[in-house]
Each structure stands twice: as C-alpha cells, then as structure tokens.
Amino acid sequence: MSGLITPDALVFDLDGTLWDAAVPTACGWNRALEHLGVDTRVTVEGIRSVAGTPFAGCVQILVPELGARTRDVLGEIDAGQKQAMLESAGELFPGVEGGLRALAKQYPLFLVSNCQDWYLELFLDTSGLRECFTGSDCNGCSGLPKDGMLRHLSQEHELTRAVYVGDTAGDREASVAAGMEFAFAGYGFGSVSEPVLAFGSFDELREYYAGIGGAETEVTSVRGPATSGSIGG
Numbered sequence: 001m002s003g004l005i006t007p008d009a010l011v012f013d014l015d016g017t018l019w020d021a022a023v024p025t026a027c028g029w030n031r032a033l034e035h036l037g038v039d040t041r042v043t044v045e046g047i048r049s050v051a052g053t054p055f056a057g058c059v060q061i062l063v064p065e066l067g068a069r070t071r072d073v074l075g076e077i078d079a080g081q082k083q084a085m086l087e088s089a090g091e092l093f094p095g096v097e098g099g100l101r102a103l104a105k106q107y108p109l110f111l112v113s114n115c116q117d118w119y120l121e122l123f124l125d126t127s128g129l130r131e132c133f134t135g136s137d138c139n140g141c142s143g144l145p146k147d148g149m150l151r152h153l154s155q156e157h158e159l160t161r162a163v164y165v166g167d168t169a170g171d172r173e174a175s176v177a178a179g180m181e182f183a184f185a186g187y188g189f190g191s192v193s194e195p196v197l198a199f200g201s202f203d204e205l206r207e208y209y210a211g212i213g214g215a216e217t218e219v220t221s222v223r224g225p226a227t228s229g230s231i232g233g
Contacts, residue, residue, distance in 0.1 A: 013166035014113035015051040016188030021090025022047040028084030089126040095202035104132040106213035116140035150178035
C-alpha cells in the first residue's frame, strides 16, 4: 500500500452505492400515476435503470407519454414517492453501515447525489448515518449537475485528492469532469467499462481504503461546516 496516494476525502453517490430504495419509490410513483389517471406503471428495475438522473429526467424517461404534462404532475409523483418512503425507506447495501462508520474515523466523508432535497434528508435520518458525513449536496438542494456539485465541494473544503464512489457511467463522467478519481461500486445498479478502481462489495471498498489510510485517526483537517446539505444549500 505504500505506493498508493491517500485520498483527502471520500465522496459517495447514494442510490446504487449506499442503498437501494427502488421498491418504495416504484410503489409511490405508481400510486401517484393511478391517482393522475395515467395508465403507465413503473417497475423496480425501471427505477434502478434511471438511478443517478435528476428527478424530472427520471419521470420523462419512465413516463414519456406525459409529454407537456410532466411539469404539472412532478409534484404529485414526488409527493407519492415521499409518502411511500416514509412508510418504508430504502435498504442499505451489506457492509455500508459499519463500513461508513469505520471510514469516517480515517477520512472526511461526503455525499453527493442527483436526488431530491427531502430524499437526501430522509436517507440521513433513517439510516442513522448523518454523523458520518462532513457535508452533502444534491440536485434538489443546489440545482447543480453532479460535476458542478463535486467541483463546489472541492473548492468549499479545499480538497485536492478526493475520490468519488458511484455505480454508473454518469458518475464516472462527473468525477472526471470535476477532476476527481473515480471508484466504481460494482455491486450497484449500473455498469462502467474498464474502471481503474472497482469493488464487488462495500466491504471490499472499506478494506481497500482502510489499508491506504493506515491507522485510524481523528478527522480534523477539512475546512467548512460539518453539516449535511451545507454545500450550495
């Protein structure tokens, strides 16, 4: 491990990287679509296939027949999803809870997602992992694309060697555009051709970065507020 460069932060995507909330999301969408009188129903796999896309884009992809109505019904679909997730939230991937708690002792951890603002907060609340993160941002908070959020995070916290962990080709493109190294969560929803770093489980990822980081030390070197939603929000 001595020849590897230690990151100054680990930044995580949410869906397909830390948890899977496709089941309650599909349920909430379908309730809303039924209420709206729309015949289309989304599937769990359909929801997973658009992970990493901002909410409005997900609706356009999965329910294209809405057309000009899309803008008008976004609020109802969003509300349906929120209600379903309050009833039954997503499930963390194996190893995530313990892994994040361990890594947070060695690195500043951040969360950057294209999700809605309430969705990010619901994850932090229901997972019990809020304390692990130095900061977070999402498209619903800042309105920025993912590469813009990553750039802003780097500037805000003066990061020069951060790694973005995600599960889609879009995540890799965003990290490259933001000047970050990319680590592929191969256990997630998407696929990436020939990633430089790839992990088949969160346990593998934890072991790798724990080894690079060496002994556990208190994280004190990152600038900026230690609260979620603080970036661009």
